[in-house]
Amino acid sequence: MLSQTPRLVLCGASNLTLGLALAVDIFRARHGRPVDVLAASGLGRSYGVESRVLTRALPGIERCGLWDALSDRPPTHALVTDLGNDLAYGTEAKVVAAWLERTLERLGATGARGSVGGLPLASLRSIGKFEFQFWKMALFPSRPIEREKLLGEAEELEGRARELASRMGWSFVASDPTWYGRDPIHHARSRRERAWRALLAPLGGELDAPLRPSARSGRLEYAEVRRLGLRMGRPQPCAKLADGTTFSLY
Template identity: 35%
Template sequence: MGHMTSVETEQEDDRSKRATRSSMLANRIVLLGASNLTLSLPLAIQQIQHCCGGPSEVLAAVGHGRSYGQSSQVLIRELPGIIESGLWSQLDSWCARPTYALLTDIGNDILYGYQPAQILQWITWCIDQLQRQSASIVVTNLPITSIESLSEWRYQFFRNVFYPFCQLSRREVIECAHAVHQGLIELAARKHYVLCEQDPAWMSPDGIHYAFGSRKRLYQHICKHFNEVHELASRAERKQTSFSSWQQRPQFAYKKMWGKERLCPQPSGLLADNTVVSLY
């Protein structure tokens, strides 16, 4: 038998490291959302781990302007809809672990022109897939009070900045937001997930993005709802840990840049506590 080449040795070492790291992972975290979650990804992971333990295997379908059901484009970058992403096939194929899922940023699709019934259908599909994995699920409802409080000029300004192709009036958006808000309440009653209402004090002047100074406090509040699903660990085991920074930032498994497809093997991200992150 011939000697292994240096490349083969590196590949074998890499497989060994991945296997060792995988055996150390305590649970799986699934994160679905758009800008708010993208801007606070390590923080959200940390706060869920504060309740559920870690290190974790994270599957995240996030991204600025992300749609739950259809492809979306921000500047030169295009991402598939969350339900069309590779996250779901990966979720089905990996070994069973205790799974905790956070769904947030649900209102984007209103500004993309989709009807409340369609949006709720996409969310229901996600919930069904997660419940097949016996996941504990927390969903944030639309920040309806903040949306209603937008003046006409503020609505027009932020709509033109974030959704330049949207032609919906403020009244139409508020009506759709109410329908989705109520629909998520009714869906929670049927599907038995935890629904978290959002405090207007968390929000920035645009009514939909979290204020920078509120992020830690609000994710503490949102993620503590996982304790309503399971008493997961002793108080000592849930002791607050220091913020876990990126050792390697994750890259999207699939995206288009200037219309050209770009692929990246997953997991592609690593936090300091050995949490591995796959980004879809």
């Protein structure tokens, strides 16, 4: 029964999408039980507005089906991360902070507590003007991003996120520059486990528990998504591990 398993809510963008299976394996290992996973994630995902990557469009996290699902399955643990993605699309720090505050309020109303992941400030500061321009063109080619403005907004958002986490009873996990390689905003593949262990540490359990990967049945498909302008989706949970862990993707 879903009501008898620990629940884990994960909100984020690219890093969460790339590390979702690993994050769940870490949480499962630490708690020694199957998990009911509810994830709002996606490449380029926004907390507040619709995001589009190639032919795929997803609603903002605060407008997705996660919240209706939580009315039936209140979470016990949550991680909110990848906050800086919206800044690259031109959203001001104060607006992203307002979205974050509403996210934490809505999770808190269901009894959830957990951690907020910080921005990769040190990693961003470490790259020069020409390298910044290279990554801008590689990751956000259509966005007129200015390095100094982005850094200023990122520093402001980091401060606001720290304050919100403290005021609302959440842990804040600062980003570690050793999690990143040449790419200044995505966890390096070889360092993802280190990053996710740190981000999930405030959620408790046996911190050094070894991972026990489990075979997955079903595909990770969204409850609601638009592809080539066509609205589609599938019922959740959409996938299951051999140990009984379920995945719902919003």
